[in-house]
Amino acid sequence: MIINGKEISEKRLAALKEEIKTSGLNPCLATVIVGEDPASQMYVRMKHKACEQVGIKSTGVVLPENSTTKEILAEVEKLNSDNLIHGILVQLPLPKHVDTEAVIEAVSPEKDVDGFHPYNTGRLFSGMPEFVPCTPGGIMTLLKEYKIETSGKKAVVVGRSVDVGRPMAALLINADATVTVCHSRTKNLEDEMKAADILISAIGKAKFVTAEMVKSGAVVIDVGINQDENKRLCGDVDFESVKDKVSAITPVPGGVGPMTIATLMENTLKSAKMHAKL
Ligand SMILES: NC(=O)C1=CN([C@@H]2O[C@H](COP(=O)(O)OP(=O)(O)OC[C@H]3O[C@@H](n4cnc5c(N)ncnc54)[C@H](OP(=O)(O)O)[C@@H]3O)[C@@H](O)[C@H]2O)C=CC1
Numbered sequence: 001m002i003i004n005g006k007e008i009s010e011k012r013l014a015a016l017k018e019e020i021k022t023s024g025l026n027p028c029l030a031t032v033i034v035g036e037d038p039a040s041q042m043y044v045r046m047k048h049k050a051c052e053q054v055g056i057k058s059t060g061v062v063l064p065e066n067s068t069t070k071e072i073l074a075e076v077e078k079l080n081s082d083n084l085i086h087g088i089l090v091q092l093p094l095p096k097h098v099d100t101e102a103v104i105e106a107v108s109p110e111k112d113v114d115g116f117h118p119y120n121t122g123r124l125f126s127g128m129p130e131f132v133p134c135t136p137g138g139i140m141t142l143l144k145e146y147k148i149e150t151s152g153k154k155a156v157v158v159g160r161s162v163d164v165g166r167p168m169a170a171l172l173i174n175a176d177a178t179v180t181v182c183h184s185r186t187k188n189l190e191d192e193m194k195a196a197d198i199l200i201s202a203i204g205k206a207k208f209v210t211a212e213m214v215k216s217g218a219v220v221i222d223v224g225i226n227q228d229e230n231k232r233l234c235g236d237v238d239f240e241s242v243k244d245k246v247s248a249i250t251p252v253p254g255g256v257g258p259m260t261i262a263t264l265m266e267n268t269l270k271s272a273k274m275h276a277k278l
């Protein structure tokens, strides 16, 4: 079975649009982008487009590549204190000279729709999530939509980044899976991966995961966004060779990516609801 993230995302966005229309709320997302990386610009454009689609207002702060950490922090502070803004997303990666952790920590946890602030990662790891990072959150939605059982299953997450691997592991623990997290220093990676009932690959290497590395009948979730030898978009998984061996797999494009955006919209509405109660 091929898991259709695009379809589920469209369904969630349509539901969100209805909910926003009748909510009486005026949710607003602010994005911050530093520099002119074309991939980052494209992602931010996609996020603004999704906002438009569901009826969330959006505003974009664009800062020059050579901005200092202090200048970025000042912009974040302005957004923190703007009562009309419910969600703040600082597009990553930031330029190398910028203190990314300081910027992430500067975003008010109540507006942290990316779920990257240590307050929100801490809540997630304590089993009391508030804002869940969009990519792993979107993956959990996909698993639920496709009625894929996590309880008691062996889940293997390859990648330990703060934005994907770690929160993915926390969500799977919270969902009663038995979780192994692998990374570049993992010994016998192939054996670890082959033991997985649910394999989540968030590595960033084109076609890294081949059929020999996955268990027959496993569920494979491909987070990677890479380019193949022909400069075409592809995941971490060698889709063609793996798809016939597994019970379910996400394609790239059309799998996890659209769910990231849908979850960002859901987090922004959630934030607007929380602010309305304050
Ligand atoms: N679809 C979506 O919505 C999203 C997709 N992405 C994509 O997902 C991928 C991962 O993103 P992100 O987590 O931010 O990336 P990072 O580069 O921050 O993390 C990559 C992780 O993979 C591990 N890794 C790298 N090479 C190997 C290897 N050969 N064997 C085992 N582990 C390895 C690294 O290990 P170590 O820690 O030891 O260095 C690290 O933990 C990228 O392709 C990115 O573009 C990201 C966000 C959203």
Ligand SMILES: Nc1nc(=O)c2c([nH]1)NC[C@@H]1CN(c3ccc(C(=O)N[C@@H](CCC(=O)O)C(=O)O)cc3)C=[N+]21
Pocket (backbone or CB within 6 Å): 043, 046, 089, 090, 091, 092, 093, 114, 134, 135, 225, 233, 252, 253, 254, 255, 256, 257, 258, 259, 260, 261
């Ligand atoms: N603060 C922050 N938050 C993020 O959530 C964040 C970020 N920084 N930096 C970069 C990564 C990457 N990311 C993606 C979002 C959507 C798709 C997506 O929709 N992809 C489409 C394909 C798009 C295309 O055609 O290239 C798909 O997979 O079908 C992919 C990747 C969010 N990220």
